[in-house]
Amino acid sequence: MDAIVLAGGYATRLWPITKHRPKMFLPVGGVDVIDRIFDELETDDRIEDVYVSTNERFAPEFERHIAESEFTKPRLSVEETSDEDEKFGVVGALAQLVEREDIDDDLLVIAGDNLISFPLSDFIDEFESRGAPTIAAYDVGSKERATSYGLVELDGDRVVDFQEKPDEPNSTLVSIACYAFPAEALAFEEYLAGDNNPDEPGWFVQWLQATRAVYAYTFDGAWFDIGTPESYLETVAWALDGDAAIDADATVENSEIGSGVHVMDGAVVRNSTIERSVVFPNTTVEDCTVRDSILDEEVDVAGTDLTGALVGAHTKLPDGD
Numbered sequence: 396m397d398a399i400v401l402a403g404g405y406a407t408r409l410w411p412i413t414k415h416r417p418k419m420f421l422p423v424g425g426v427d428v429i430d431r432i433f434d435e436l437e438t439d440d441r442i443e444d445v446y447v448s449t450n451e452r453f454a455p456e457f458e459r460h461i462a463e464s465e466f467t468k469p470r471l472s473v474e475e476t477s478d479e480d481e482k483f484g485v486v487g488a489l490a491q492l493v494e495r496e497d498i499d500d501d502l503l504v505i506a507g508d509n510l511i512s513f514p515l516s517d518f519i520d521e522f523e524s525r526g527a528p529t530i531a532a533y534d535v536g537s538k539e540r541a542t543s544y545g546l547v548e549l550d551g552d553r554v555v556d557f558q559e560k561p562d563e564p565n566s567t568l569v570s571i572a573c574y575a576f577p578a579e580a581l582a583f584e585e586y587l588a589g590d591n592n593p594d595e596p597g598w599f600v601q602w603l604q605a606t607r608a609v610y611a612y613t614f615d616g617a618w619f620d621i622g623t624p625e626s627y628l629e630t631v632a633w634a635l636d637g638d639a640a641i642d643a644d645a646t647v648e649n650s651e652i653g654s655g656v657h658v659m660d661g662a663v664v665r666n667s668t669i670e671r672s673v674v675f676p677n678t679t680v681e682d683c684t685v686r687d688s689i690l691d692e693e694v695d696v697a698g699t700d701l702t703g704a705l706v707g708a709h710t711k712l713p714d715g716d
Contacts, residue, residue: 688704
């Protein structure tokens, strides 16, 4: 099999934290989100090539990241876009990548900003046992949340109905961005030629399910779609398992550090209270209360209260300004 890791999003809902950083490089429990996926793909002998699908803006960052890592399988495949308005849509980008890289093997497709608690090897086992398109499905437990995803209806393990982002979902079982396709089902060009929606893979799965058997791998545990500040902080809190993480080269003095907080190397926290927040390297926090916030690198804040804040790199907020 080959694998495609989708990493072309601009994550505008996380700006300014992700304005100049792919959200796949956001650290969760000390490990970048995408490295968790790379590690699993690296150790599975069934996966040959790993194509990282990204855009022109972030290509240099990914190239550098891969070169500095110990992973041997990932390679970049760059779509010719540098702005949100130029995006082809996920299915459009997949079609171009498959043609560009001449992929004709079975294919695993996974979003690089997802954190999932099941081993990818188990998912691939399920796919190989079926020999048919297979999707990962998760019960989000809320019909309101389900409206944001592809809704899956099953008969046993077989998908009998699939609706992308329905207004009135009749269940809470949704498709997450993890798919496996046999080589003969890589019909992205055929799908697009029918003037179908190029944006979300779920539309392709819905189209595919109408013509052939598609199966679901359902799992319990955890799944996080890191697309908003809230989901990122929730993911960090889950990874820290109710604790806080203070890196070895961070300085914390006379402060209260609550659960779900990560204070990274070089950061300085003095006379402050921090709860459910992430403090990036070389940031200074003094005489502050910080809750549900993300402070990027080399930020300097003093004498202020921050709740639900996203503070971009190199920002200075002295004395409550």
